[in-house]
Structure formats: structure tokens, C-alpha cells
Amino acid sequence: MRKILFFLLFFLLFGFFGLASQAIVGVKLQELRFGILRDQLMNYELSSQTLRERLKQMFLSKDDYLLEVKVNVLESGIMNSETKGLELEMSWKDKFGLGVINVVRALNFKPFLELEEQQKTIIRLQFAFYMERTRKFSIASKKYDELETILEDSLADELAFTLLHNGYCLVMMGEREHAYVKLRKAVDLFPGTHYAENAELLIGFLQDGDKRKEDLKNSNKKPEELAYSLFQSGDYEETLKTLEALPELTNDQSYIKARSMEELGKTSNAVKEYIQLVKQKENKEVAIRANRRLLLIGNFYQENKSLVEFSKTEATKLGDEKAVAKIEEGKSLVLKPVIVEKILKEETSVAASPEEAKELAEIKNNLKDSLEEAKTETKKLLTVVEEEKIPIVKEEIALVEEKKPEPVQEVKEEKKQEKTIPAVVVKKNEPNQLQIHLKDGRKVVCEEFTSNGRIAKLKLGDFALELPLEMIASVNTIGSSVDKIFAVGKTDGTKLEMSQMKRNDAGEWFSPKNLEEKIQDSELREVISH
Known part of the structure; x- marks a missing residue:
């Protein structure tokens, strides 16, 4: 027993x-x-x-x-x-x-x-x-x-x-x-x-900012000098209080006031100041800086098509078209x-x-x-735009939660997704560019990307975007070339030419035309369009 x-x-x-x-x-x-x-x-x-x-x-x-x-x-x-x-x-x-x-x-x-x-x-x-x-x-x-x-x-x-x-x-x-x-x-x-x-x-x-502020107070400097120092040190509330004590503001001081309001989230008030600074003719440099702020606000912080169109027109008048191109290029890379x-x-x-x-x-x-x-804030901004008699570009104001979420679709259904996912605009005569399809349905267009085996760094012009390699579902090219071939570089120095590559859940990259040739995440170093 x-x-x-x-x-x-x-x-x-x-x-x-x-x-x-x-x-x-x-x-x-x-x-x-x-x-x-x-x-x-x-x-x-x-x-x-x-x-x-x-x-x-x-x-x-x-x-x-x-x-x-x-x-x-x-x-x-x-x-x-x-x-x-x-x-x-x-x-x-x-x-x-x-x-x-x-x-x-x-x-x-x-x-x-x-x-x-x-x-x-x-x-x-x-x-x-x-x-x-x-x-x-x-x-x-x-x-x-x-x-x-x-x-x-x-x-x-x-x-x-x-x-x-x-x-x-x-x-x-x-x-x-x-x-x-x-x-x-x-x-x-x-x-x-x-x-x-x-x-x-x-x-x-x-x-450093606190020390400068204290030195200025002790030396009985003028309020305008104190305001500039407070602004440079990032103390925006104190900057506004100091500027309010001045009987009249110069264009430079009005710009500082608008920037301070913008940083504190008072966007519509700041926009009103910026528009006046863009319209004034005495100081072109301030007008350019104010117009760039309108471009940034309209594209990134409080999206507004009317404001963007107004700023683009003013940028042409001011000879600042390069800023418009760079800001819109950056906007195309921002993920929702x-x-x-x-x-x-x-x-x-x-x-x-x-x-x-x-x-x-x-x-x-x-x-x-x-x-x-x-x-x-968007409604307030529209009110400011109307008050300043800026041509209105029709746009929808809706809360995110009121929209029905789009179902995540496979990469194969690209034609249907193009209607709902904002795509990057590519000029007809540009060379081939890589179109990156992400697993959540978004698309990013870039010239090339490099990888360290875990993170992909996508490059387009002056900007770059980093994201996990596993977020990428597939890569193909868009552009004017008939062949639409891109080069894939490996860690051993060899290069492959593909017209499309996909990634499976095992972390392997392959071409639909050649299923036997596979590249591991750890082997992938760069993908460059021709």
C-alpha cells in the first residue's frame, strides 16, 4: 500500500x-x-x-x-x-x-x-x-x-x-x-x-529663464524687454500680463502676444492677431512669420482649409512658397x-x-x-475667418466618436480603402516612390526606408517617420516608371529587385511572384525606389 x-x-x-x-x-x-x-x-x-x-x-x-x-x-x-x-x-x-x-x-x-x-x-x-x-x-x-x-x-x-x-x-x-x-x-x-x-x-x-527674468526685474528694465525675456523662457502667462501693461504694441510685440496665446491654447484669438500681422505692410519679416504660423495651425493644430488657402495665397505674395511646400509635405507624413x-x-x-x-x-x-x-475652438476659428472676410472653403465639423469606425481591411482591398484613407498627393512627373501599406489600413508614401531589424525609418524630403517594422503589411511603388521596380538591401550587402513585397506574421518578407525567396526582419536593411 x-x-x-x-x-x-x-x-x-x-x-x-x-x-x-x-x-x-x-x-x-x-x-x-x-x-x-x-x-x-x-x-x-x-x-x-x-x-x-x-x-x-x-x-x-x-x-x-x-x-x-x-x-x-x-x-x-x-x-x-x-x-x-x-x-x-x-x-x-x-x-x-x-x-x-x-x-x-x-x-x-x-x-x-x-x-x-x-x-x-x-x-x-x-x-x-x-x-x-x-x-x-x-x-x-x-x-x-x-x-x-x-x-x-x-x-x-x-x-x-x-x-x-x-x-x-x-x-x-x-x-x-x-x-x-x-x-x-x-x-x-x-x-x-x-x-x-x-x-x-x-x-x-x-x-536660465528664471535667472534672466530676475535680473531684468532687479535692473528695472523696460516692460517690452521683460516681455521678450519671459516669452523666450516659455513663461507665456507672464508674457501676456506684461504686454497688457503696454499702451501700444509694435508688430513684433503683437507677434509675441499671438504666439503666447497660441501656446496657451487660445488658438482663435491668436489667429485673429496673425491675420492682422499678415495683412500689415510695414514689416514683411513679421508678416512671413505670422503667415507660417497660420499654415502650421491650419495644417496641424486646428485643421482649417479656409485658413490654409488664405495663407497659401499670402505666401505667394510674400515670396514664401517654399514654406508652403515643406509644411504640406510634413503634413502628409503625420499619422492619425x-x-x-x-x-x-x-x-x-x-x-x-x-x-x-x-x-x-x-x-x-x-x-x-x-x-x-x-x-x-474650430467653430470659433471659423467665426474669425468669416469676420476677416477670408473666402470659406467648405469643410465638415464632426466629432470622432460620431463616425462609425472603418473596419480594418486586408491589403488586397486597396481600391476600396483609397476612398476613406487620405493618401499622399504625388505629382505626375515625379520618379517612383514607395507606397507603404500599414496593417491598420493607412498608407504612407516615401522615397526610401531603412531598418535596424525592428524599426523602419521612412524618408520623404526633409522629414522622416519611424514606426515598428511589424506595422508594415506590404510595399509597392507608385510613379511614372513603367517597370516600377525597387531595390531591397540585405545585411550581407546583397540586393534584390522587387515590384512588390509583403510581410507575414512570422516576420518574413517575400514577393508574391517569388514565394521561395524570403527575407527575415533581421536581414532587411533598406528599401529604395529606382
């Missing part, structure tokens, strides 16, 4: 350890896959590079419109990809393996592995960054504060990103002392990283926000806790309020 019990216990333990080891391997593979996809989606290094460019523009070169266009293009690719593949579907075996792993981690005094919580963190970060990009800094900062509380026991990239970007939002809100706390925490917790480098850069800019549609379609899980359901409802409400606010 004892032998039977012994063998039974032995087989039970053997079966338990066999099942546990198999389940643990499954969980670890899920964790690895999730980590790779997360890094590709979040693209933290690119976000730091973009923020650095934004800071340089904010404190050093406010009127560098090309840099601003570049930042907008880069920002549109950060945390703005389909999260297909990040959705965790854990079987009972995976949950068993996760439980075993967490028991072992608890015995070693390590925090639990929470894959589902990490997935929710990504959604929160995407939402906060979208709010930051659209200048809803108070909403973004609040969500970053919540994320900091959730992530405080970790030293992950998500916490570093949260601290750095929360500091930036607080600066834009005028809460500089609070911003210093977040930025210094980022420096202390993540020394030697690109997060710390950017935090120190922002702290340095703020300290995926997170908006994703959040608005998100359904509350049956298993979700009351707190999670409440948070999702709050995020949706914030997003809807933001869209309503954008709609209201």
Missing part, C-alpha cells in the same frame, strides 16, 4: 513539475513577446529625441518652422500604432504558470509579475501622451500623476517617461516648482539615461491618432473591477470633452 502511495505521490509531483515548467515557459514567452511589442509601440528613445527637439524649439528657436514640422511628424509615430498582439489571452495553463512564478518571486521578495496590469499601463500612457500632444496639459498631468503612483515601486521605462513628460506638462501649465520636483526625481532615479539627460536639459532652460478610436470603442470587461470601470469611463469622458473643446 505504501509503495502504491509512494508511486502515486511521485507521479503527481512529476506531473505537477512537468506542467509547471511547461506553463512557466509559456508565460515567459508571452512576457518576452509582450516586451518586444511594447518597446516597438512605445519607442521611448524616439520620444526622448522628440521632446529634446520640442525643448530646443521652445527655448532656442521658436520660429524654426521646419523643426516644428519635424517634431509633429515624429510625435505622430510615438505610441500611435495598432496594439494588435499586445492583447493578452491567457489560458488556464498560463494563469497557473503565472501563479507559480509569482509564488517564487514572493519567496525571493520580488514584486509580482503583472502582465495584465502592464497592458493597462500602456493604454494609460497612450492616452496621457495624446492629451500632451494636443496641448491638454492638465488632463495629461493628472493621468501622469496616477501612473506615477501605480509605477512607484518599479524602475521601468514607463516611470521614467511619466516623470519626464509630467514635468514638461507642468512647465507648460506654469507650475514650475512642481515641475522641478518631477524632473529632479527623473534625474535621481534614472542617472545616465536619455530621460535624465532631457530632464537636466529642461531644468537648465528653466533656471489610433488611440482615440481605440479608447472610444473600448468596452468594459465583465471581469473589470469597479475602479477599472470608473477609470475607463473617466478616460472616455476626458477624451470626449477634449474633442468637444476642439470642435468649439
Whole structure:
């Protein structure tokens, strides 16, 4: 009897350890896959590079419109990809393996592995960054504060990103002392990283601005000099207060006033000032700068066809057609926000806790309020356009949530998609260009792209767009050439010529005409149109 019990216990333990080891391997593979996809989606290094460019523009070169266009293009690719593949579907075996792993981690005094919580963190970060990009800094900062509380026991990239970007939002809100706390925490917790480098850069800019402002106040300088210094240091509220004390503004001071209002989200008021500056004849340089702001607002921040057409006409009069071409070229590369549609379609899980359901409802409400606010600002802008007697170009004003989401279609259905997805306009006599079809249905046209095995860098003119390689479904050429052939470079230095290439879920690239010749993601280095 004892032998039977012994063998039974032995087989039970053997079966338990066999099942546990198999389940643990499954969980670890899920964790690895999730980590790779997360890094590709979040693209933290690119976000730091973009923020650095934004800071340089904010404190050093406010009127560098090309840099601003570049930042907008880069920002549109950060945390703005389909999260297909990040959705965790854990079987009972995976949950068993996760439980075993967490028991072992608890015995070693390590925090639990929470894959589902990490997935929710990504959604929160995407939402906060979208709010930051659209200048809803108070909403973004609040969500970053919540994320900091959730992530405080970790030293992950998500916490570093949260601290750095929360500091930036607080600066834009005028809460500089609070911003210093977040930025210094980022420096202390993540020394030697690109997060710390950017935090120190922002702290340095703020300290220089504060010092200049204090020196000017103590030296009893004129209000106009103080206003310019405040504007250069990014203190837009104080800039406006100082300018209000002046009896009459010069064209340069009116431009600073308009720029400050624009940065504070008072777009329609800023546009009114810009239009007057464009129409004045005394200072051509100010007219050019103001007209470029109208082009940027009409194309990027508060899309308005009437404003764009007016600015294009004025640019011709001012001899600034090059700016129009560059801004429109950059506009064609900007990706539409995926997170908006994703959040608005998100359904509350049956298993979700009351707190999670409440948070999702709050995020949706914030997003809807933001869209309503954008709609209201668009109406105000239309009123300004009408008051200034600018010819009206018909355009629709509709909230994103009121539109029925387009179903994601396969690449084969290109003709149907062309009606709903904005395509890049290519002049008839241009050489071949690559048309990149993304998995979510969007298309991007570029001259070439390079790859490091994970990230594709698409180049068009003066601008570049980075996105995960796995987001690309297929590549073909468009242009005037009959052959429409492009070259594909591999890591070993060899080159292939193709007329079309597709990517399967295994990360292999192939030509529909030659299914046997396959290129792995890790082998792909460049694709160049002839």
C-alpha cells in the first residue's frame, strides 16, 4: 500500500513539475513577446529625441518652422500604432504558470509579475501622451500623476517617461516648482539615461529663464524687454500680463502676444492677431512669420482649409512658397491618432473591477470633452475667418466618436480603402516612390526606408517617420516608371529587385511572384525606389 502511495505521490509531483515548467515557459514567452511589442509601440528613445527637439524649439528657436514640422511628424509615430498582439489571452495553463512564478518571486521578495496590469499601463500612457500632444496639459498631468503612483515601486521605462513628460506638462501649465520636483526625481532615479539627460536639459532652460527674468526685474528694465525675456523662457502667462501693461504694441510685440496665446491654447484669438500681422505692410519679416504660423495651425493644430488657402495665397505674395511646400509635405507624413478610436470603442470587461470601470469611463469622458473643446475652438476659428472676410472653403465639423469606425481591411482591398484613407498627393512627373501599406489600413508614401531589424525609418524630403517594422503589411511603388521596380538591401550587402513585397506574421518578407525567396526582419536593411 505504501509503495502504491509512494508511486502515486511521485507521479503527481512529476506531473505537477512537468506542467509547471511547461506553463512557466509559456508565460515567459508571452512576457518576452509582450516586451518586444511594447518597446516597438512605445519607442521611448524616439520620444526622448522628440521632446529634446520640442525643448530646443521652445527655448532656442521658436520660429524654426521646419523643426516644428519635424517634431509633429515624429510625435505622430510615438505610441500611435495598432496594439494588435499586445492583447493578452491567457489560458488556464498560463494563469497557473503565472501563479507559480509569482509564488517564487514572493519567496525571493520580488514584486509580482503583472502582465495584465502592464497592458493597462500602456493604454494609460497612450492616452496621457495624446492629451500632451494636443496641448491638454492638465488632463495629461493628472493621468501622469496616477501612473506615477501605480509605477512607484518599479524602475521601468514607463516611470521614467511619466516623470519626464509630467514635468514638461507642468512647465507648460506654469507650475514650475512642481515641475522641478518631477524632473529632479527623473534625474535621481534614472542617472545616465536619455530621460535624465532631457530632464537636466529642461531644468537648465528653466533656471536660465528664471535667472534672466530676475535680473531684468532687479535692473528695472523696460516692460517690452521683460516681455521678450519671459516669452523666450516659455513663461507665456507672464508674457501676456506684461504686454497688457503696454499702451501700444509694435508688430513684433503683437507677434509675441499671438504666439503666447497660441501656446496657451487660445488658438482663435491668436489667429485673429496673425491675420492682422499678415495683412500689415510695414514689416514683411513679421508678416512671413505670422503667415507660417497660420499654415502650421491650419495644417496641424486646428485643421482649417479656409485658413490654409488664405495663407497659401499670402505666401505667394510674400515670396514664401517654399514654406508652403515643406509644411504640406510634413503634413502628409503625420499619422492619425489610433488611440482615440481605440479608447472610444473600448468596452468594459465583465471581469473589470469597479475602479477599472470608473477609470475607463473617466478616460472616455476626458477624451470626449477634449474633442468637444476642439470642435468649439474650430467653430470659433471659423467665426474669425468669416469676420476677416477670408473666402470659406467648405469643410465638415464632426466629432470622432460620431463616425462609425472603418473596419480594418486586408491589403488586397486597396481600391476600396483609397476612398476613406487620405493618401499622399504625388505629382505626375515625379520618379517612383514607395507606397507603404500599414496593417491598420493607412498608407504612407516615401522615397526610401531603412531598418535596424525592428524599426523602419521612412524618408520623404526633409522629414522622416519611424514606426515598428511589424506595422508594415506590404510595399509597392507608385510613379511614372513603367517597370516600377525597387531595390531591397540585405545585411550581407546583397540586393534584390522587387515590384512588390509583403510581410507575414512570422516576420518574413517575400514577393508574391517569388514565394521561395524570403527575407527575415533581421536581414532587411533598406528599401529604395529606382
